[in-house]
Amino acid sequence: MEAFSFWCTGGMSENIFQRATSATDICGTATIRIPLPDAPIVNHMPSRQLGAYGEQLAAQWLTYLGWSIEACNWYSQYGELDLVARRDARSLVFVEVKTRRSTQQGLPQEAVTATKQRHLRKAACLWLAEHGQRIRHTDIRFDVIAIRMVRDHAQLTHIEGAFPWR
Amino acid sequence: MAVGSTLSVGLLGLHAFMIQSQAFVSSGLPYFSIIGLPDASLAEARERVRSACQAAGIAWPQGRVTVNLSPASVPKHGSSHDLAIAASVLAACRAIPAAPLHNTVVLGELNLDGSVLPVQGVLPILLYAKRQGCATVVLPRGNMDEAALVPDLHAVPVDHVGELVERLGGQTSNEWKALRRLDLATSPRPAGPAPAPGDMSEVMGQEQAKRAMAIAAAGGHHMLMVGPPGTGKTMLAQRMPSIMCPLTEAQQLEVASIRSLCGNLASYGISDVPPFEAPHHTATAVALVGGGSGVAQPGLVTKAHHGVLFLDEATEFAPRALQTLREPLESGHVTLSRSKTTTTFPARFQLVMASNPCPCGYGYGSGERCTCRERDRIRYFSHLSGPILDRIDIQIDVLPVQDLHAARQSGATSSQLREQVVRARRKAQRRFREQQWTCNAQASGQWLREHTPSAALNVMDQALSVHMVSLRGAHRAMRISWTLADLDGAGAPSADHVRQALMLRTKVS
Numbered sequence: 269m270e271a272f273s274f275w276c277t278g279g280m281s282e283n284i285f286q287r288a289t290s291a292t293d294i295c296g297t298a299t300i301r302i303p304l305p306d307a308p309i310v311n312h313m314p315s316r317q318l319g320a321y322g323e324q325l326a327a328q329w330l331t332y333l334g335w336s337i338e339a340c341n342w343y344s345q346y347g348e349l350d351l352v353a354r355r356d357a358r359s360l361v362f363v364e365v366k367t368r369r370s371t372q373q374g375l376p377q378e379a380v381t382a383t384k385q386r387h388l389r390k391a392a393c394l395w396l397a398e399h400g401q402r403i404r405h406t407d408i409r410f411d412v413i414a415i416r417m418v419r420d421h422a423q424l425t426h427i428e429g430a431f432p433w434r
Numbered sequence: 435m436a437v438g439s440t441l442s443v444g445l446l447g448l449h450a451f452m453i454q455s456q457a458f459v460s461s462g463l464p465y466f467s468i469i470g471l472p473d474a475s476l477a478e479a480r481e482r483v484r485s486a487c488q489a490a491g492i493a494w495p496q497g498r499v500t501v502n503l504s505p506a507s508v509p510k511h512g513s514s515h516d517l518a519i520a521a522s523v524l525a526a527c528r529a530i531p532a533a534p535l536h537n538t539v540v541l542g543e544l545n546l547d548g549s550v551l552p553v554q555g556v557l558p559i560l561l562y563a564k565r566q567g568c569a570t571v572v573l574p575r576g577n578m579d580e581a582a583l584v585p586d587l588h589a590v591p592v593d594h595v596g597e598l599v600e601r602l603g604g605q606t607s608n609e610w611k612a613l614r615r616l617d618l619a620t621s622p623r624p625a626g627p628a629p630a631p632g633d634m635s636e637v638m639g640q641e642q643a644k645r646a647m648a649i650a651a652a653g654g655h656h657m658l659m660v661g662p663p664g665t666g667k668t669m670l671a672q673r674m675p676s677i678m679c680p681l682t683e684a685q686q687l688e689v690a691s692i693r694s695l696c697g698n699l700a701s702y703g704i705s706d707v708p709p710f711e712a713p714h715h716t717a718t719a720v721a722l723v724g725g726g727s728g729v730a731q732p733g734l735v736t737k738a739h740h741g742v743l744f745l746d747e748a749t750e751f752a753p754r755a756l757q758t759l760r761e762p763l764e765s766g767h768v769t770l771s772r773s774k775t776t777t778t779f780p781a782r783f784q785l786v787m788a789s790n791p792c793p794c795g796y797g798y799g800s801g802e803r804c805t806c807r808e809r810d811r812i813r814y815f816s817h818l819s820g821p822i823l824d825r826i827d828i829q830i831d832v833l834p835v836q837d838l839h840a841a842r843q844s845g846a847t848s849s850q851l852r853e854q855v856v857r858a859r860r861k862a863q864r865r866f867r868e869q870q871w872t873c874n875a876q877a878s879g880q881w882l883r884e885h886t887p888s889a890a891l892n893v894m895d896q897a898l899s900v901h902m903v904s905l906r907g908a909h910r911a912m913r914i915s916w917t918l919a920d921l922d923g924a925g926a927p928s929a930d931h932v933r934q935a936l937m938l939r940t941k942v943s
Contacts, residue, residue, distance in 0.1 A: 294436055294527040297461040297498025375496060378464050412463060425496075430463045 285332045300329070300424040307420040311369065318417070322367025323350050329424060330363065337396070338403060346390040356428040360405040362392045364430075367415040376414035377427060385410075385431045408433065436460070438525025440535040441568065442503075442518035443559040444510050446729065447770075447777035448691055450562035450847065454504045455515060455540075457522040462498035468519065470503030473511040475729065482513075483520045484542045487529075489548035490596035491607025494532075495527040501910070509774045511729055514553035517542035517572070520595055530604040534570075536781045539563045540598075541929035542574040548595045552576030554643055559693035560584045572598060580694055583687070585705055597660060615767065631676040637666045641836035644670070646830045648851045651678045652858035653917030654873035656785040656825060658748070658818075661832030663795045667788035671744045672710070674786055676848035678742070679859045683739045688780065688920065692736055709741030711783075712866040714751040719758045723768050723781075730770035730777045738783035748787035749817045756822055763825045785826065790819070795937065798833060825876065828938045829911045847852045858920035881911045886927060890915060893932040903936065911935040 288302040302325070304310060310321060327337055330353050338360070339352040351363035364384070366376035373379075380388075388410060397406075412430040416423040436459040444453045466480050485495055501519050502744035503510050518540040523531040541559065542550040556577040563571055564587050572590045573581060581589040592598045594613065596606040634644055640937030643659065647670060650657040659667045681689060686704055692701040711734045713721065716825075720726070735743060745751060763767045792811040796803035823829070862874055869876055883891075894908050903911060914935035915927035924931070 293461050293496060295461045295495050296436070297497055375464060377496070380463055427462060427497075 285329070293333045297425055297427060300426070301421055302424060303421045304417075307417070310417055310422075311419075318367050318369065322413075322415040323365045325367075325415060325424065326363065326365040327351055329413065329426070335361070336397050336398070342391075342395055344391045344394045346387045347384075347396065347400060349395055351390070352395060353391060354403065354405070355409075358405055359407040359409060361390065361411050362395075363411045364388055364415055365415065367411045367417070369417045371416070374417060377412050377425065377430070380412050380430065388426075389433065436526045436528070438522045438527075438532050438535070439519045440518050441537070441539045442515045442524065442541060443513070443539055443562055444508070445512075445555050445558060445695065446508075446733070446775055446940075447779050448558050448695060449778070450558050451505075451508065452562075453510060453515065453518070455501060455518040455522040456504065457499060457501045457519070457526040459495045459523070459526045460498045464496055464498075466499045466501075468501045468502075468503065468838050470506040471509040471521055472503065476503075476515060479513065479516045479519055479544070482516050483523065483551070485546040486516075486544040486548035486595045487520055487524065489546070490594065490599060490610050491597060492524060492529050492596075492604070494568060495523070499523055499526075501904060509729070512553070513543040513551075514541055514555075516544035517550055517574075517592075517595065517598070517756070519938060520544060521572075521598065522598050524599065524604070525873065530599050530602040534602060537568060538570045538572060538923055539568045540572045541733055542572070544595060547613060549613060550574045550592050550594060554697040555695040557687070557699065558691040560587060560589075563587075580690075580699060581736065583690065588630075591814075620645045622759070631707065631848075632646035632669070632671050632673050632699060634670075634848040637669050637673065637845075639840070639845070640670060640839065643830055643832050644846060644851065646873055647674060648677060648855055649914065649921065649938070650674075650784065650786070650828050651851075652855045652874075652921055653827075653862070653913060654784060655827035655914060655917065656875075657787070657828040657830070658826045659786070659788045659830055659832045660798075661788075662798050662834060663790060665832045665834050667832050668746055671742070671746070671786045671788055672712070673713055673848060674742045674744070674784075675708045675710045677851040677855055678708045678784075678851075679856050680723075681708055681740055689740055692732060692780075696732060696737065702797050709738055710744065711738040711741070712744040714744060715745070715747045717751065717755060719752070719755040722755055722768055723758045723762065724779055726772065726773045729771055730772050730775075730779075732779045733768070734758065735768055735781040736779040739780045739805065741783060743783045743785050745785070745787045748789045749814055751817070753817050756817065757819070760821055760825070763822075778900050787818075787826070788832075789815075791815075798831065824904070824906060824910075827914050830938065854921055857923075858915060858917065861920045861923075862916070874913045874920070877913055877916065879909045882909055882916075886912055886915070889929045890927045890932045893929045893936075897936050903939065907939060909941050914938055 284302055290298050290299050290300050292298045335353040335355050337353050342349040349362055350365040353361050353363055355361050364380055366379050369400040409429050410431050412427045414425040439454055442453045442455055443450050455750055468477060468480060484494055521535055521540050523566055524530045525535050541553055543553050545551055553573040555581045564584055570588045572592055575591040575593050578591045594610050596610040599606050629859040630892055689709055690699055690704045693702055713734050722734050724730050724736055762781040767778055768781045769778045791797040792804055792806045793814050794805045797811060863872055897903050898908055915931040918931040918934055920929040
């Protein structure tokens with residue numbers, strides 16, 4: 269239980285990204301390889317907790333990038349918005365986080381299907397209706413952060429502008 | 435920017451056009467789309483290409499993959515572009531070097547395990563690629579027979595998408611090499627060469643009909659044989675290719691291209707024997723001239739291009755089907771418009787029709803064996819309408835053989851007749867060197883009026899004045915008279931040739 273509280277309370281130190289390495293694939297997408305100190309725990313986590321762990325890792329990554337987190341796990345009738353972040357003064361980004369331990373069922377980013385995208389757009393509309401006035405923005409984007417847990421490290425792929433408003 | 439491109443060739447009928455397959459790989463959610471008006475089978479290439487690349491052990495790009503087939507406004511169809519799409523995607527993601535593919539035509543259908551399957555219509559595609567100066571063509575190993583027909587072409591056969599990658603210096607897993615390959619040839623291969631058409635000497639008697647066939651073959655005239663059952667009309671017609679002028683090299687390639695398009699080149703191979711098509715009399719209009727939804731497919735008139743279209747029991751054909759022959763008979767090609775495109779196929783065939791004189795079949799001579807009513811007899815022949823009959827230059831009666839002894843000892847062989855035909859045809863070709871046509875049947879009316887001697891024209895005038903022939907009929911008769919003159923070795927038709935021609939033309943109707 270101690271381990272649980274470790275990750276649940278944001279026990280991950282900020283500097284986990286300092287030992288991270290980055291590789292860019294042919295599509296131009298950068299994949300960040302992050303060594304995880306608590307990998308043995310993560311590898312045996314139930315899937316629901318794994319998802320929460322991934323979302324937290326993603327939130328830390330965005331903070332590391334200098335973005336400010338406006339909301340996490342915001343629920344609506346269309347489902348959940350994992351993260352809402354502000355990239356700079358003008359841009360608002362809705363981030364969907366997908367975490368997987370194996371690629372048996374395909375890549376994590378492949379799970380963001382057209383239906384899921386539709387739901388995310390609707391949820392984003394509802395979020396904007398509620399908070400849009402408060403946060404000044406001129407630019408809205410949907411990002412996907414795909415995280416794969418591989419043995420002692422996580423592979424984080426940040427797909428910027430993954431799908432459009434349409 | 436990761437862009438890879440390669441070439442493929444599309445076919446609209448027999449008209450080939452270059453397609454550039456360009457793949458663009460960018461970051462984003464995994465997505466694969468093919469744009470540039472693909473039809474359903476081409477859009478399914480997505481699944482085949484992706485799975486084939488994975489089967490060869492090449493990682494599929496984990497981002498947005500867009501393939502454009504340009505020119506983007508021309509509809510594309512079929513599965514023959516699979517390998518080109520795969521090659522352009524692999525080049526875009528640097529699995530293979532991009533440079534060698536720029537001027538290479540890549541053909542082939544992919545299976546899910548990555549094996550490359552043969553495609554139809556390779557011959558016209560290769561001929562076009564060669565004309566366009568493409569240095570190299572990558573094609574399925576199953577299509578190599580056809581590639582051998584095109585000289586001076588650097589053809590690279592491949593069995594598997596992995597083989598293509600390795601030839602270009604890319605890395606693959608070795609699993610695909612153990613694949614057991616099914617021999618999915620486009621059609622079964624015959625044991626030996628195609629059976630040669632029979633010999634004219636096998637037909638008893640009917641010297642007059644054989645002479646008429648030689649005239650038809652020499653001048654490229656259409657022909658109708660009318661006679662009671664069992665007189666040898668079908669046998670005569672089946673032997674028509676054996677007395678015709680052998681196809682020239684260009685014609686052979688044209689015929690082979692049509693067969694390649696229809697997917698049955700393997701069962702014919704390339705030969706100088708003119709094609710012979712004999713549809714059953716239940717053939718539909720679409721079967722005859724071609725058709726189909728979206729993009730039209732060639733019909734029998736196209737398959738009989740440079741050869742013979744034989745309609746046995748012509749009067750039993752549906753009138754509508756027969757009427758569709760009117761335009762191709764006149765123009766030598768057929769233009770089919772369907773929802774997606776308009777396609778033009780060549781259809782310069784020689785029409786040979788056979789028919790009974792009446793429903794019971796015995797209405798010849800004095801007609802004493804005939805049991806038909808007058809009304810039935812009229813209706814029977816009205817199926818061959820005026821417009822069709824008007825286009826048929828030679829109309830002859832094929833009467834029963836009455837003297838077996840005489841019939842047995844006679845008999846010109848096919849090679850003898852063919853010699854006459856070839857000589858006459860060469861003569862006509864020399865004469866028409868300056869014109870666009872190659873045989874008498876295609877000669878223009880103006881040319882005929884200018885070059886036919888006045889003695890011959892006088893006879894024609896008489897025939898016209900007693901309404902024996904129409905003006906078009908007169909021109910047709912003039913064409914036959916030129917063929918008769920060629921067969922006799924004369925420089926120009928005499929009055930006698932014109933009389934014979936009128937006789938041949940006006941037997942029926």
